[in-house]
Amino acid sequence: xxxxxxxxxxxxxxxxxxxxxxxxxxxxxxxxxxxxxxxxxxxxxxxxxxxxxxxxxxxxxxxxxxxxxxxxxxxxxxxxxxxxxxxxxxxxxxxxxxxxxxxxxxxxxxxxxxxxxxxxxxxxxxxxxxxxxxxxxxxxxxxxxxxxxxxxxxxxxxxxxxxxxxxxxxxxxxxxxxxxxxxxxxxxxxxxxxxxxxxxxxxxxxxxxxxxxxxxxxxxxxxxxxxxxxxxxxxxxxxxxxxxxxxxxxxxxxxxxxxxxxxxxxxxxxxxxxxxxxxxxxxxxxxxxxxxxxxxxxxxxxxxxxxxxxxxxxxxxxxxxxxxxxxxxxxxxxxxx
Numbered sequence: 001x002x003x004x005x006x007x008x009x010x011x012x013x014x015x016x017x018x019x020x021x022x023x024x025x026x027x028x029x030x031x032x033x034x035x036x037x038x039x040x041x042x043x044x045x046x047x048x049x050x051x052x053x054x055x056x057x058x059x060x061x062x063x064x065x066x067x068x069x070x071x072x073x074x075x076x077x078x079x080x081x082x083x084x085x086x087x088x089x090x091x092x093x094x095x096x097x098x099x100x101x102x103x104x105x106x107x108x109x110x111x112x113x114x115x116x117x118x119x120x121x122x123x124x125x126x127x128x129x130x131x132x133x134x135x136x137x138x139x140x141x142x143x144x145x146x147x148x149x150x151x152x153x154x155x156x157x158x159x160x161x162x163x164x165x166x167x168x169x170x171x172x173x174x175x176x177x178x179x180x181x182x183x184x185x186x187x188x189x190x191x192x193x194x195x196x197x198x199x200x201x202x203x204x205x206x207x208x209x210x211x212x213x214x215x216x217x218x219x220x221x222x223x224x225x226x227x228x229x230x231x232x233x234x235x236x237x238x239x240x241x242x243x244x245x246x247x248x249x250x251x252x253x254x255x256x257x258x259x260x261x262x263x264x265x266x267x268x269x270x271x272x273x274x275x276x277x278x279x280x281x282x283x284x285x286x287x288x289x290x291x292x293x294x295x296x297x298x299x300x301x302x303x304x305x306x307x308x309x310x311x312x313x314x315x316x317x318x319x320x321x322x323x324x325x326x327x328x329x330x331x332x333x334x335x336x337x
Contacts, residue, residue: 004302006334007043007239008036008326009088009311012072014047016056016064018262018313019322026067028319033076035323037083039330043116045088045241045311046072051130055268070103077111085111088241088311089120089187089205092146093128093137097161098168100146101153105177113178118205118239118310119147120187140192141165147184147200154182185239189217198224203237203307208266208285211304214240218305239310240301243286246328250289257288260315287312291332298337 010033011024024032033044046069056064073085085107095103108115121139122128128137145163152159153173160169186197187205197204198221206217218238225232243262247253257263266282287294287309298309314325 004298004306004337005042005308005310006337007045007084007086007308007310007312008032008041009241009313010036010044010046010072010076011067012046012069013049013064013066014313015066016052016060017049017265017268018260020261020317021056021060021062021064023317024065024319026065026072029067029072030076030079032319032322032326033083034079036326037080039326040334041083041330043084043086043308043310044073044076045086045118047088047311048090048094049124049127050091050094051127053124054126070107073115074107074110077107077114083114084116085114086116086185086239086310087118089118089185091122091127092119092143093122093139094131097146097149097153097166098171098173101150101173104150104182105154105173105175108177108179108182109175115177115179116183116185116237118185118187119143120205121192137165140190143192143196144200147186147196150184151200181233183235183237185237187241194221195224197221198232199228199230202233202235203239205239205241205310207241208243208282209240210281210285211300214238214301214306215304237307238305239308240306241311241313242309243282243288243313243315244294244325244329245286245288245315246291246294246325246332247288248290250293253288253290253293254283257283257286257315260317262313262315288315291328291336294329294333295336298333 011029015023048069049066121143142165145166149161149166158170158172183202185203185205186193186201189206245253245257314322316322
């Protein structure tokens with residue numbers, strides 16, 4: 001079993017999705033990241049949404065607050081010294097790669113080289129329609145072009161790209177990221193996500209897989225990389241996104257999880273991002289149980305190949321409950337590792 005790191009999911013755009021409305025002010029979100037560093041967590045992971053989803057609008061009277069993850073992480077970088085700052089994930093079609101390259105390189109410098117870029121293709125049609133109404137977009141092909149063009153902008157003096165969706169010519173973008181290789185982790189469970197991780201990425205960022213499914217996914221990535229003539233880079237990171245519910249008994253923990261908005265959100269993704277996961281299995285695909293039961297689950301994931309339990313989302317309905325769950329997880333679970 002390898003060493004496993006722990007990362008907290010921060011509320012950049014979780015209100016109305018994983019948590020009720022209202023849930024977290026921007027001050028709460030920043031304080032949570034600072035607390036995570038103080039408690040010994042290795043990383044914080046912020047998600048990315050630009051417009052309220054229709055099912056969220058129908059569920060709540062008030063609109064959710066969605067904070068830009070890159071600006072948020074830049075502010076957090078000034079409040080912290082050690083913790084890695086990660087996106088989980090930024091949605092690639094939301095930003096032109098020339099703009100994203102500038103933002104990401106700047107953030108990597110501001111943070112002293114602590115940035116991790118989890119990327120994804122997005123799940124909600126209404127957000128794409130808010131940006132480009134009526135424009136047809138194959139998200140997987142766009143993601144391929146975006147990752148390739150970002151890597152060119154990060155490494156070449158002058159970069160050009162002429163793709164189906166992404167086009168730019170002779171762009172000189174400086175500074176380059178502070179890290180020699182800015183880690184890009186391909187987010188998602190799909191075949192396309194694993195393929196991009198194998199051929200282009202420095203890591204894979206799946207969600208809610210069993211240890212057996214995770215092991216199979218890693219094997220698939222290694223085979224795809226070998227078939228494409230690529231050797232996976234040293235330090236290729238497997239970071240798993242999961243929900244957490246720590247309870248005095250297994251039954252109490254499961255009840256807590258299934259009454260949370262995290263569970264509701266996973267149900268909403270059961271026909272898209274999590275379409276291969278059966279709803280009835282969600283409790284077995286997240287960290288749910290007593291502290292000792294969760295610690296044993298962590299050991300199984302570490303043995304399966306997880307490097308970081310990333311963007312952990314704690315089943316709670318208020319910020320106070322979230323803080324209580326995080327402290328309990330640190331005191332009762334993390335101390336065992």
